[in-house]
Amino acid sequence: MRNTALREIEIVRFAGRMPYTEVYAMQIERRRAVERGETGNALFIVEHEPVITLGRNFQSTSLLKTREHLAKIGVDVCEVDRGGDATYHGPGQLVAYPILNLNEWTPSIKWYLRSLEEVLITLLARYGLQGERLEGYTGVWVGGAKVAAIGIGLHNWVTFHGIALNVDPNMAHFGLIIPCGISDKPVTSLKQLMPSPPSPEDVSRDFVASFSSVFVCKTV
Numbered sequence: 001m002r003n004t005a006l007r008e009i010e011i012v013r014f015a016g017r018m019p020y021t022e023v024y025a026m027q028i029e030r031r032r033a034v035e036r037g038e039t040g041n042a043l044f045i046v047e048h049e050p051v052i053t054l055g056r057n058f059q060s061t062s063l064l065k066t067r068e069h070l071a072k073i074g075v076d077v078c079e080v081d082r083g084g085d086a087t088y089h090g091p092g093q094l095v096a097y098p099i100l101n102l103n104e105w106t107p108s109i110k111w112y113l114r115s116l117e118e119v120l121i122t123l124l125a126r127y128g129l130q131g132e133r134l135e136g137y138t139g140v141w142v143g144g145a146k147v148a149a150i151g152i153g154l155h156n157w158v159t160f161h162g163i164a165l166n167v168d169p170n171m172a173h174f175g176l177i178i179p180c181g182i183s184d185k186p187v188t189s190l191k192q193l194m195p196s197p198p199s200p201e202d203v204s205r206d207f208v209a210s211f212s213s214v215f216v217c218k219t220v
Helices: 020-035 067-072 109-126 171-176 200-215
Strands: 008-018 041-048 051-054 076-079 086-089 093-099 140-142 145-155 158-166
Touching (some): 008 020, 020 041, 041 200, 067 076, 109 200
Antiparallel strands (some): 093 158, 140 145
């Protein structure tokens, strides 16, 4: 049995909206330090400036506007080393990047993905919403609409990249892409699902609580 008493995760909350590339560089720096055993696990929680990220499975048809048009409306485009297709991040989203040595939990991609989904399902239950998994897809859905996307990266069993939960984003921005390459299913948000959605601060706090419960860890 694994010694769960040693499982500590440092919560790193970024103040204000952050450019994607800046936080990505910090992820890589922290991931490498975890790999070298120089520091412990972390959970980055951030709200990004508008950006479309293109994963390793990106299909050109998933980008519905030219990069020139996106630049004009203030939406950045970044190619990233995670699984999945095109994903949007922006104000009104809770984005979380766990940087975990999975050898302290279970070194399994499938286990990790299902655990991240369970964190989100547990979080949604706090708000009276029934989060669901859909066979053949990654992420979490409510009533057939996707409320949270998941895209991960791993190196030497240390994770990076993570999840994006739609709290109250600009939903029109999802029309700039085919989100995650899925053209036949809608995207939704807590704002659309609830008469009075929780504040970003409350969602961040509740997410950490759900994460701690599912991953059986202490947050510091």
